[in-house]
Amino acid sequence: MESLYLPRPARLNKILPLTATEKLFEVSFDDGKSLGHQPGQFVEVSVFGVGEAPISVSSSPTRSKRSFELAIRLVGNVTSALHNMKEGSRIGIRGPFGTHFPYKELEGRDLLFVAGGIGLVPARSFINYAIDNSKKYGKITILFGSKSPSERLFTNEMSEWREKAEFLETVDKADETWRGNVGVITTLFSKISINARKTACIIVGPPIMYKFVLMECKKKEIPDSNIFMSLERRMKCGVGKCGHCQMDGVYICQKGPVFRYSEIKEIAEAL
Amino acid sequence: MHKNHNLDIDLHYITRVEGHGNIVINVKEGKIEKCQWQVPEAPRFFEAMVVGQKWDVLHHITSRICGICSIGHTLASLKATEAAFGIKLSERDIKLRKLALHAENLQSHVLHLGYLVLPDLMGVGSVIPLASTHPAEVKTVVRIHKTANEMSDLICGRTTHPQRLIPGGFTKIPSKDELKNLKDALNAEWNDIEIVAQLLLSLAPKLPSFTRETEFIALTNPNDYAFYDGEIGSTDAKSASVDRYLEYTNEYIVPHSTAKYAKHARESYMVGALARYNLNHRLLTKKSQDIAGLFGLKALCYNPYMNNIAQLVEIVHSWEDSIRLIDELLADNSYDIQRTNMHTNVPTYQRTNVQQGIGAVEVPRGILYHDYTYDDKGFCTKANCIIPTNQNHANIQADMEALVPQILDRPKNEIELMLEMLVRAYDPCISCSTHMLKVEFC
Amino acid sequence: MKPRIAFFDFASCEGDQLQIVNLEERLLELLQHVEVVSFREAMKEHSDNYDIAFIEGSCTRASDEERLKKIRANAKIVVALGSCATIGGINCIKNYRNQTEVRKEVYGDKYELFDTYLARPIEAVIKVDYKVPQCPINKEEFLSVAKALLTGQKPFIPDYPVCVECKMNGNVCVFEKGMTCVGPVTRAGCGSCCVNEGAICWGCRGLIDNPNTDAHKEVLEKYNLTPQEVMNKFKLYFGWSDTNAQKPQS
Amino acid sequence: MKSRVILKVEFPHWIASLIKTENVIGIKAKEAGKFHFGKLRSSGELRLDYDVAVLPPKKYLQPPKEDLLSYNIASFKVTPSADFQPITIIGVHPYDMHGINQMDAVFSDENKDTNYLGRRKNVKIIGVDPVKASAWSFWHDMGTAYVDKGFDLWLTDIGDRYFIEIGTKSGENLLKPAKTESASKIDIERHKKARSGLKNICSPSRRIKTDIKKIPDIFRANHDHGLWEKRAKTCYSCGSCNLVCPTCYCFDVREDMELNLTGGRRVRVWDGCMLEEFARVGSGENFRKERSARFRHRFFRKMVYMKEKIGALACVGCGRCASACLPDIADPVTAINELSGLED
Numbered sequence A: 001m002e003s004l005y006l007p008r009p010a011r012l013n014k015i016l017p018l019t020a021t022e023k024l025f026e027v028s029f030d031d032g033k034s035l036g037h038q039p040g041q042f043v044e045v046s047v048f049g050v051g052e053a054p055i056s057v058s059s060s061p062t063r064s065k066r067s068f069e070l071a072i073r074l075v076g077n078v079t080s081a082l083h084n085m086k087e088g089s090r091i092g093i094r095g096p097f098g099t100h101f102p103y104k105e106l107e108g109r110d111l112l113f114v115a116g117g118i119g120l121v122p123a124r125s126f127i128n129y130a131i132d133n134s135k136k137y138g139k140i141t142i143l144f145g146s147k148s149p150s151e152r153l154f155t156n157e158m159s160e161w162r163e164k165a166e167f168l169e170t171v172d173k174a175d176e177t178w179r180g181n182v183g184v185i186t187t188l189f190s191k192i193s194i195n196a197r198k199t200a201c202i203i204v205g206p207p208i209m210y211k212f213v214l215m216e217c218k219k220k221e222i223p224d225s226n227i228f229m230s231l232e233r234r235m236k237c238g239v240g241k242c243g244h245c246q247m248d249g250v251y252i253c254q255k256g257p258v259f260r261y262s263e264i265k266e267i268a269e270a271l
Numbered sequence B: 001m002h003k004n005h006n007l008d009i010d011l012h013y014i015t016r017v018e019g020h021g022n023i024v025i026n027v028k029e030g031k032i033e034k035c036q037w038q039v040p041e042a043p044r045f046f047e048a049m050v051v052g053q054k055w056d057v058l059h060h061i062t063s064r065i066c067g068i069c070s071i072g073h074t075l076a077s078l079k080a081t082e083a084a085f086g087i088k089l090s091e092r093d094i095k096l097r098k099l100a101l102h103a104e105n106l107q108s109h110v111l112h113l114g115y116l117v118l119p120d121l122m123g124v125g126s127v128i129p130l131a132s133t134h135p136a137e138v139k140t141v142v143r144i145h146k147t148a149n150e151m152s153d154l155i156c157g158r159t160t161h162p163q164r165l166i167p168g169g170f171t172k173i174p175s176k177d178e179l180k181n182l183k184d185a186l187n188a189e190w191n192d193i194e195i196v197a198q199l200l201l202s203l204a205p206k207l208p209s210f211t212r213e214t215e216f217i218a219l220t221n222p223n224d225y226a227f228y229d230g231e232i233g234s235t236d237a238k239s240a241s242v243d244r245y246l247e248y249t250n251e252y253i254v255p256h257s258t259a260k261y262a263k264h265a266r267e268s269y270m271v272g273a274l275a276r277y278n279l280n281h282r283l284l285t286k287k288s289q290d291i292a293g294l295f296g297l298k299a300l301c302y303n304p305y306m307n308n309i310a311q312l313v314e315i316v317h318s319w320e321d322s323i324r325l326i327d328e329l330l331a332d333n334s335y336d337i338q339r340t341n342m343h344t345n346v347p348t349y350q351r352t353n354v355q356q357g358i359g360a361v362e363v364p365r366g367i368l369y370h371d372y373t374y375d376d377k378g379f380c381t382k383a384n385c386i387i388p389t390n391q392n393h394a395n396i397q398a399d400m401e402a403l404v405p406q407i408l409d410r411p412k413n414e415i416e417l418m419l420e421m422l423v424r425a426y427d428p429c430i431s432c433s434t435h436m437l438k439v440e441f442c
Numbered sequence C: 001m002k003p004r005i006a007f008f009d010f011a012s013c014e015g016d017q018l019q020i021v022n023l024e025e026r027l028l029e030l031l032q033h034v035e036v037v038s039f040r041e042a043m044k045e046h047s048d049n050y051d052i053a054f055i056e057g058s059c060t061r062a063s064d065e066e067r068l069k070k071i072r073a074n075a076k077i078v079v080a081l082g083s084c085a086t087i088g089g090i091n092c093i094k095n096y097r098n099q100t101e102v103r104k105e106v107y108g109d110k111y112e113l114f115d116t117y118l119a120r121p122i123e124a125v126i127k128v129d130y131k132v133p134q135c136p137i138n139k140e141e142f143l144s145v146a147k148a149l150l151t152g153q154k155p156f157i158p159d160y161p162v163c164v165e166c167k168m169n170g171n172v173c174v175f176e177k178g179m180t181c182v183g184p185v186t187r188a189g190c191g192s193c194c195v196n197e198g199a200i201c202w203g204c205r206g207l208i209d210n211p212n213t214d215a216h217k218e219v220l221e222k223y224n225l226t227p228q229e230v231m232n233k234f235k236l237y238f239g240w241s242d243t244n245a246q247k248p249q250s
Numbered sequence D: 001m002k003s004r005v006i007l008k009v010e011f012p013h014w015i016a017s018l019i020k021t022e023n024v025i026g027i028k029a030k031e032a033g034k035f036h037f038g039k040l041r042s043s044g045e046l047r048l049d050y051d052v053a054v055l056p057p058k059k060y061l062q063p064p065k066e067d068l069l070s071y072n073i074a075s076f077k078v079t080p081s082a083d084f085q086p087i088t089i090i091g092v093h094p095y096d097m098h099g100i101n102q103m104d105a106v107f108s109d110e111n112k113d114t115n116y117l118g119r120r121k122n123v124k125i126i127g128v129d130p131v132k133a134s135a136w137s138f139w140h141d142m143g144t145a146y147v148d149k150g151f152d153l154w155l156t157d158i159g160d161r162y163f164i165e166i167g168t169k170s171g172e173n174l175l176k177p178a179k180t181e182s183a184s185k186i187d188i189e190r191h192k193k194a195r196s197g198l199k200n201i202c203s204p205s206r207r208i209k210t211d212i213k214k215i216p217d218i219f220r221a222n223h224d225h226g227l228w229e230k231r232a233k234t235c236y237s238c239g240s241c242n243l244v245c246p247t248c249y250c251f252d253v254r255e256d257m258e259l260n261l262t263g264g265r266r267v268r269v270w271d272g273c274m275l276e277e278f279a280r281v282g283s284g285e286n287f288r289k290e291r292s293a294r295f296r297h298r299f300f301r302k303m304v305y306m307k308e309k310i311g312a313l314a315c316v317g318c319g320r321c322a323s324a325c326l327p328d329i330a331d332p333v334t335a336i337n338e339l340s341g342l343e344d
């Protein structure tokens, strides 16, 4: 029996700065095997001597079999060690873990993505998956909100999203370069029209965002069972043992991170 | 070499001593205008801190007077508290306490000789370069130091600020198996000690031959080379019980120092390894007497630099006497690991009428007194601690005044080195020397 | 290049630097990764060019502030070592009394020669990057902090009470042995070493960030401590941080 | 289940022979009248008449600190820890056996925890029916006075002899050096009687005044009860209640690097949901910031969530948390009774 905690050796093929605090890492396994993830899942990234951190897979499985991408914000020890690494550096990977966005079940639906800040990272794997399989889905709408223009992620992919989907963006606080929308993400809702019965809404963002976006969804009359979200908690194992990620009795690493809103709305600690 | 007509020495914060001390010398046209041993260490006011504290924490607080001699401070403090309340210790615990003092003495003397003095004798600034130039020697010193520390850990729980020592005894004591292991470790160390002794023997000629007559004071005890218990002995006077310590330690204050100075029969006196040797050398173990002979150390020795050699002699003594004490403990059939409980809430000990208690022990740097007065609820109302280094300050000053005129014709760096070595020979523990308590001013 | 490190001390017993010396052969190993440029207690050389400054001791007089500020200006990282430097330690006991009185009590009519003010952790004077508490510091924790700094990490110092480690060690709680302690509000990291040795936790690592001191005072009184005894428990090490205790007098 | 009996005069010889062949952990006396599991050096140290151990035997299955991996950063060689020494634990009480059975369930669900299971496989358990109970225990009402699985051998004091139930083949092997006899009718009678007497060992003041089957619902219904807030006011967040519990298994993972800065180990250490940092994430957000939220979480985990996860209440009634909690707020008995509205 192989240890649950044994990471597989992998390498950072490419490192691209996204913002001052976020970098995009392209990772592949030493043995050349594919990660085999589904959009919305996460991996545990190991830096030996420093620790492990749960990180969402940001790339769509449609885009590459041999590698996958992680977008990582510098917050603490593991993430800063990763930020200090060079291309070719070795890391360990466990996973993929957790639930994924129900991309199969949602075929035929319109998709509304609502991503705040670093929430775009996990959302992106499904966004690009849907765009690559656009025939299978209806209309795709993407709302993205950042704190400031300098914190916008994946700006180089936005033209593709604009082209293949309806893409709207806002920032909480503008600077002199910013010409677009200013205001919290919910201000974008008035600018879109959606077919409530046909739309599935995917929300990912900081904890406080959920409450307000859900209110908008309610206004738009999107049923709770058609709302999906990805939640974050502290995690130490990723495999349902360490207890840190529990919200009430639910282990987010196993029953999540992707949840259907109707399934968690009764859980007091969820939102 | 011609006479230095002008010379200014200002050794600020002399290094490789514990705490801050300065040496200031001004010589103008051959005349010494200033020759001072200054102690600018920040005063800490321990005697004021313990007032209002309960009897069961005083040893914890006063241990913090000094990191290096924290076992000694703890024991002096406990003895004072135990004297105040008439608390008696078992034979076993007294032996263990003696072992604790030996451990501290070993650790401190090895640290001093190996890490602080050796660099002077070998002409380098610290032990760090020696680690690469003389790795075998350094590793030997490290090994002895480590064994001494492990010995304190085993007896006291921790080397610095020990946890197991409490009023009335020990919260925990080593098992016989642990004592046996300790004995084996000590026996295995003899070779290392000999190596260090030989190394010092080869370097001993570098110790200056300077003498100045002075008074030596140390605890004396007819049965024992006294560390844990005894009367106050002097080379100038008859011995007296420790209750009369104030007659011996008249403390006074000098403006250039935050530490207090002390005098007895003369203007100054010396405490520490050399004082103990001068007073008690007959009670040394066989091997340690041999070592003294090897270095030509003979009582009465008036050369303060020989304090270093007296320390080496004591290393051997503490080492040998520890093995003897362990053997006695191992042979004791009633030795069990019964521990003393710390009655934090209610002192259940018998109270005597006098609630003042005085405790004295010999710590590496000399005789140490703690003197406490308690109220009827067990809170401290008054305290006085007299620390060895304080007792030595005046003697250091007097030595410097005698030495400087003798060496004025030497190059400045040599003078500096000799003065530093003089101060270091006393192994001053300056951070503790300023933690002075209430004194009578005369 | 190897990081250059320096050690400094203020009002303290120098027990923390001694712990570093007591690392014995592991100190020699550590020295392979760093260059010690100042360590007054152990070496003669001194340089003001250092990356990491380790400071032991409290600041107890205004005249020491300048030296502290100079160290801060020279160092990239300042690490406070030991209770005196991190929380004020035992030195702060005197803060509960009038400072002139304290000076008079020890030095009599010559008290004016002896400068002192409220004892304080060095953090009260300069910015401190990391703190290694305990009286004296725990050698293992010092090493783990050193290793973290050498590998560019933020050192781990627990923010939970000593009870956690005491329970892990399977100790019988001191309250069940007829004694009392301040472990429930004191920062862990020492491995509950005093309780392991049959003593009590005195609180030398200082309060955790969010201690329930009110609850603990209640508990201590429930265990028959008089208000003065309770206060003494808090005075011993929490003098600087426990705002609920009697306000220090200047 | 097969059974044997062993005379008490023979018993020490058996234990002595086990000590010779096995790595034996037994229940022993500790200071202040307490007991603990520790290495058994002689049969005389064994104290089967104990009330409760300071720490449950889980410390041998999930040690307070254990290696998960060791690695070398330079060569990138990673080795999972696999050094699990065989041990035999003597003196496990039924409630603690229930605790171990629950840990077994948790660590062997679809994600098999190789560390736990590796150790578990190497642990033989000789349980014993209690003859005493601590003042805080209430296992008599938690359905944990008896246990029917998980052990290799089980002892019951029936006067001048122990009745031995044989749980496994390796248990049977442990008995080989023992001078046992087959159980007579009288032995079986006495065993039955001793078993039925078990329920009277805990203090009557520690009664649970409701049907334990109702406990999950009672707690669910009282999610917003004032009790959490009220009790948590004096909570230290010290985690003592977590750490002494036979069914708490949460852990933290840390890195332990060697001084050469190339070798290292990844270790897991016990953690507790009562600790303030437990649910705090890197961005600073704390998902259980309030003491009362953590306080409630612990109770819900014992009384509600684990029931849903593994089908058993995760409180086995050992009373350790109640006795460990200095402000006296962690006691499940008073909480259950208060919430059931039956507390007088």
Ligand SMILES: Cc1cc2nc3c(=O)[nH]c(=O)nc-3n(C[C@H](O)[C@H](O)[C@H](O)COP(=O)(O)OP(=O)(O)OC[C@H]3O[C@@H](n4cnc5c(N)ncnc54)[C@H](O)[C@@H]3O)c2cc1C
Pocket (backbone or CB within 6 Å): A042, A051, A052, A053, A054, A055, A056, A057, A070, A071, A072, A073, A074, A075, A076, A077, A078, A079, A080, A118, A121, A122, A231, A232, A233, A234, A235, A236, A257, D280, D281, D282, D283
């Ligand atoms: C399912 C999931 C997906 C995530 N995806 C991403 C992502 O795509 N990009 C990204 O930048 N961040 C992501 N995060 C957050 C990321 O895991 C944390 O920022 C990271 O663990 C911080 O680790 P650190 O060692 O740098 O910080 P430190 O503050 O030093 O953290 C110390 C330890 O605490 C734990 N911890 C701290 N914060 C978190 C947290 N937010 N979540 C879980 N454990 C935490 C970790 O175990 C970590 O080792 C995700 C978190 C979860 C739970």
Ligand code: SF4
Pocket (backbone or CB within 6 Å): C134, C135, C162, C183, C186, C187, C190, C191, C192, C193, C194, C195, C200, C201, C202, C203, C204, C205, C206
């Ligand atoms: S147990 Fe308490 S007093 Fe002892 S080292 Fe730890 S924090 Fe300090």
Ligand code: SF4
Pocket (backbone or CB within 6 Å): D234, D235, D236, D237, D238, D239, D240, D241, D242, D274, D324, D325, D326, D327, D328, D329, D330
């Ligand atoms: S309930 Fe009691 S034991 Fe548990 S964390 Fe709070 S104070 Fe500690």
Ligand code: SF4
Pocket (backbone or CB within 6 Å): D241, D244, D245, D246, D247, D302, D314, D315, D316, D317, D318, D319, D320, D321, D322, D332
């Ligand atoms: S919750 Fe308390 S009584 Fe119940 S099993 Fe855990 S420690 Fe024992």
